[in-house]
Amino acid sequence: MDTDLLIVGGGPAGCAAAVMAASVGMRSVLIESGDALCGALRRIPVVRNVLTATNGPDLAAAIGADLARCDLCRVELGHRATLIDAFDDRVEVTIEPVKTMKSVETVEPVETEEDAGSARTAGSRLTAPYVVIATGVGPLGPEGAGWLGGVAGRALPQLWEADPAVIDDRTVLVLGADRPLGTVARAHPELRARLVVAHPPEDAYKTEEIRRDPRVELVAVRRLELRPGTASAPITAEVETVEGERRALTADLALLNLGSVPAPPAGAVVADRSGYCPPGSQHPGVFTAGDLRSVRFQRIATAMGSGGEAALGAYYASLGLPTETGGPPTEVGGPPGRTGGG
């Protein structure tokens, strides 16, 4: 065995798993495909639902410092887990270096004498009795949104990646009502943009935070068809609203805000019919944590809690004690896509 516990994904869930594992004396190797830990947190300017944290970058820095102090965890940045194999007595994780890695910003890999294997060889395999999979979710592309037409071949940026200066003083057609809209509105009260948010009815429950924002116009639609256009010309779209009315929407630019889809590595990670990977359905050596578990529980605090639980699950299993890996309900939501994101 290379270590006591392998952890795939260096977001809040994976990092919490590493710290919890160390607290009970388990060595771990954490594999993160990005060039820094907690990349998602670095893009959240304002946080209001996490104890002691008010913004993502500071929280990411604090977590990075915690991991740097964690002698029992070796962090391998810039490596993607491509395959998980689970056997009766062990799990194996195949990892590949990520070629586009730019720099190592926060945590240098910590080598300990006990670390038998190095993760730095192309296509190498790491072996341990248990693995925590905490790879989070990725953005849902327009091809996964059945209500959206005319998007093929159009390069539409993601709302959560957009520069606020590009939005200011403009009319923006936001495609989908996923939660990054609330993040943008909360983080930039000074923005004078008009945000026309076209969304399928299934997204209505996500609009609570922004529905009273005077900059936002919500349009619940059955169908939206973008008209052909160029990047520089105003955007126009034909919509059929949920009431059956036909309307034309015009905007200076269009941004995607469709939701997210789970991003597990290939192999032994079991997904339910919505594509998410509930802890209770996994091989005894595989523990899932964070956003990957469920369409509904996608929050920083729940990711951390579930990461800690996953590591404790592995610890109790190593002692031969029964573990409960029930996790949140798994039958919520439809297929990945229209209900993506929490």
Ligand SMILES: Cc1cc2nc3c(=O)[nH]c(=O)nc-3n(C[C@H](O)[C@H](O)[C@H](O)COP(=O)(O)OP(=O)(O)OC[C@H]3O[C@@H](n4cnc5c(N)ncnc54)[C@H](O)[C@@H]3O)c2cc1C
């Ligand atoms: C715009 C935006 C705003 C948000 N605002 C809030 C908020 O205000 N409050 C809140 O509670 N939550 C918020 N969230 C949600 C929050 O970011 C997530 O719930 C949280 O980050 C989930 O943690 P995680 O560890 O499960 O996944 P992630 O943070 O996504 O971490 C997963 C990690 O795994 C890595 N990875 C993926 N695949 C592989 C692989 N094959 N091999 C190796 N590494 C891999 C990724 O690079 C990533 O670093 C927001 C999300 C977004 C996008």
